[in-house]
Amino acid sequence: MSTTGSVTTEGLTKSFGGVRAVDGASVAFHDGEINALIGPNGSGKTTFFNCVTGMIRPDAGTVAYAGRDVTGLAPHRIARSGIGRSFQLCRVFPRLTVLENVLVAVQPHGLLQRLRGMRNPDDVARARELLARVGIDHLEHAEARDISYGQQKLLELAGVLMGDPHTIMLDEPAGGVNPALVDRIADLVRELNAEGRTFIIVEHNMELVMGLSDHVVVFDRGRPIAQGTPAVVQDDPQVLEAYLGV
Amino acid sequence: MPNASSATRPSGPTPARVLRIGGLLALAAVVLLFPSLAPDPFILSVGVVILSYAVLATSWNLVGGFTGYISLGHAAYSGLGGYATALLILRSGLNPWLALLVGALIVALIAIPVGIASLRVRGASFVIVSIALVLILQLTFQSWHTFTGGSGGLRVPRPFGPDVLRPEQHERFFYLHAVLLALALLTWWLIERSRLGAGLKAIREDEDKAQALGVPTFAYKLIALVTSAFFTALGGGLYALWFGYLDPIFQFSILVGTYMVLMSLLGGVRSLFGPLLGAVVVGYAVEVFKSQYGDTQFHLVATGILLGLVVLFMPDGVIPAITSFLNRRRRAASIREVTAEELARQREEAAR
Numbered sequence: 048m049s050t051t052g053s054v055t056t057e058g059l060t061k062s063f064g065g066v067r068a069v070d071g072a073s074v075a076f077h078d079g080e081i082n083a084l085i086g087p088n089g090s091g092k093t094t095f096f097n098c099v100t101g102m103i104r105p106d107a108g109t110v111a112y113a114g115r116d117v118t119g120l121a122p123h124r125i126a127r128s129g130i131g132r133s134f135q136l137c138r139v140f141p142r143l144t145v146l147e148n149v150l151v152a153v154q155p156h157g158l159l160q161r162l163r164g165m166r167n168p169d170d171v172a173r174a175r176e177l178l179a180r181v182g183i184d185h186l187e188h189a190e191a192r193d194i195s196y197g198q199q200k201l202l203e204l205a206g207v208l209m210g211d212p213h214t215i216m217l218d219e220p221a222g223g224v225n226p227a228l229v230d231r232i233a234d235l236v237r238e239l240n241a242e243g244r245t246f247i248i249v250e251h252n253m254e255l256v257m258g259l260s261d262h263v264v265v266f267d268r269g270r271p272i273a274q275g276t277p278a279v280v281q282d283d284p285q286v287l288e289a290y291l292g293v
Numbered sequence: 294m295p296n297a298s299s300a301t302r303p304s305g306p307t308p309a310r311v312l313r314i315g316g317l318l319a320l321a322a323v324v325l326l327f328p329s330l331a332p333d334p335f336i337l338s339v340g341v342v343i344l345s346y347a348v349l350a351t352s353w354n355l356v357g358g359f360t361g362y363i364s365l366g367h368a369a370y371s372g373l374g375g376y377a378t379a380l381l382i383l384r385s386g387l388n389p390w391l392a393l394l395v396g397a398l399i400v401a402l403i404a405i406p407v408g409i410a411s412l413r414v415r416g417a418s419f420v421i422v423s424i425a426l427v428l429i430l431q432l433t434f435q436s437w438h439t440f441t442g443g444s445g446g447l448r449v450p451r452p453f454g455p456d457v458l459r460p461e462q463h464e465r466f467f468y469l470h471a472v473l474l475a476l477a478l479l480t481w482w483l484i485e486r487s488r489l490g491a492g493l494k495a496i497r498e499d500e501d502k503a504q505a506l507g508v509p510t511f512a513y514k515l516i517a518l519v520t521s522a523f524f525t526a527l528g529g530g531l532y533a534l535w536f537g538y539l540d541p542i543f544q545f546s547i548l549v550g551t552y553m554v555l556m557s558l559l560g561g562v563r564s565l566f567g568p569l570l571g572a573v574v575v576g577y578a579v580e581v582f583k584s585q586y587g588d589t590q591f592h593l594v595a596t597g598i599l600l601g602l603v604v605l606f607m608p609d610g611v612i613p614a615i616t617s618f619l620n621r622r623r624r625a626a627s628i629r630e631v632t633a634e635e636l637a638r639q640r641e642e643a644a645r
Contacts, residue, residue, distance in 0.1 A: 100505060101504075102501060102504075102505070121504070121509070121511075122501070122504040122505050123504050123505075123506075123507050123508055123509045123510065126504070126505055126506060126507035127507050131505075131506075132505050134501075134502065134505070138499055138501075138502045139499075139502075140494070140495050140498035140499055140502070140503075141498060142494075142497075142498055142563070143491075143494060143495070143498060147491060147494075150488075150491055151491045151492060151494075151495040151503065151506055151508065152506040152507060153488055153491075154488060154492060154506075154507045154508055154509070155488070160488070161487065161488045161489045161492070162483075162487050162488070162489055163487060163488060164486050164487060164488075165486060165487055165488045165490065165491040166486065206506060207506070209506075210506060210507050
């Protein structure tokens with residue numbers, strides 16, 4: 048695992064056309080904790096995620112990770128610096144096998160290293176271990192498009208873990224999955240957090256967010272309007288207004 | 294949990310592996326014996342043409358099959374390879390074989406800036422950029438009389454002396470193309486099983502996701518394109534040495550690039566031998582159409598229809614279609630079995 052560190056943004060801004068999806072957001076996530084990022088639909092959570100992970104270049108502001116400025120770095124560099132992420136609605140490589148999906152994340156330094164076989168015994172063993180951990184090791188030879196949506200969600204998590212990130216950003220991990228699987232994902236997050244991994248989770252399932260997270264950041268119109276422990280945030284009048292529109 | 298899937302890929306000599314090695318040996322035997330079995334020099338020359346197509350299609354597949362970036366303009370690299378070889382012999386007096394290699398290296402270098410410019414755009418935009426390159430080269434090579442021979446064409450000196458007769462020429466070039474094909478196939482195979490290959494295939498499936506997992510997508514795409522351009526240029530150069538004549542209209546033709554795409558799609562871009570199979574089928578068909586319908590443009594119509602049929606009914610190509618047909622029953626059974634187990638287990642858990 049890479050060095051400890053937390054994600055911090057200063058005045059992060061990103062507009063699409065005339066809409067400021069993220070509007071001067073300054074947020075400091077807590078290292079070693081399970082952070083949640085919540086907010087009404089269209090409040091800029093996913094755009095914020097994409098700015099932090101390099102998928103989108105912000106118009107203004109900075110992103111720092113582990114004390115280093117990573118603003119505008121290519122996504123693979125940010126991934127290498129220790130931030131792994133999942134995607135909203137779950138993305139896997141449909142025509143690769145379950146095992147290959149996980150092995151993709153093995154991208155060491157140096158061209159010669161990359162020309163080595165992907166089915167290196169050590170890597171395969173570790174990939175199988177991760178697949179077993181999320182509970183889909185029996186499917187390793189199936190193509191990812193042939194497994195269920197819930198299994199794809201678990202596969203995506205296993206792929207992220209293969210990169211051994213210190214910080215894991217999950218975009219709606221409980222979206223569209225059955226309650227039993229939500230519990231399983233929550234357990235996995237707790238376990239991984241206990242091992243020292245930091246989480247930043249975008250999620251609409253309030254029960255999950257309040258039960259799981261140590262620190263909650265509430266977004267509205269592209270910027271944080273409240274943050275604190277779940278109990279504090281729940282009673283914040285601004286949060287109630289943003290959610291209920293009163 | 295019983296590991297049902299391990300039964301599908303056991304290690305050691307399995308029937309599938311024996312079949313694969315047997316098939317490989319049979320393929321090698323057919324290629325090696327073809328020149329002595331060919332009834333006349335014309336058939337042998339058709340064999341050379343088909344092998345040349347196979348080299349080009351396999352080389353195309355180094356970028357098209359791995360990254361999913363469909364280049365319709367790969368004739369740029371085969372044409373440049375032909376001209377580079379010829380011009381290095383004619384203007385620098387280089388040994389023909391050295392000229393072939395140096396020419397291909399130059400084309401690989403040219404592919405770097407082309408890739409940096411064109412690999413930034415995906416999908417249809419990339420296709421259009423690739424076509425534009427061929428058209429630019431065609432115009433340039435037609436107009437630049439003093440250097441390239443212009444639209445009048447360029448005669449390529451024969452690498453073998455005048456005492457080597459035509460059938461003998463065909464036979465030598467047949468084997469030379471076979472060696473080049475073997476090298477291109479070996480390269481594809483090595484990349485396919487590497488970490489680089491895993492990253493490239495991930496790009497084909499979902500480029501953003503690949504990048505988020507730490508794959509340096511741009512560098513990988515560039516490596517694939519440059520490797521592909523190198524082999525395509527070798528293919529173009531070798532063909533030029535055999536054919537002995539270059540004309541910009543044919544060298545930088547969209548049709549040549551389209552054939553590479555059609556052959557690869559027909560055989561299957563995800564399979565090592567897909568482009569080779571496609572080249573045999575399409576190459577043979579094109580030669581038949583040309584000899585039957587000679588001066589008409591019927592072979593173009595036939596090519597268009599074939600491309601349409603492949604995309605409509607066999608988008609994955611012939612080889613995957615056959616493989617999945619053979620595997621369907623066994624594979625479906627093993628997955629269904631596990632899913633049922635899962636279900637039962639989940640029900641158990643829910644009941645508790």
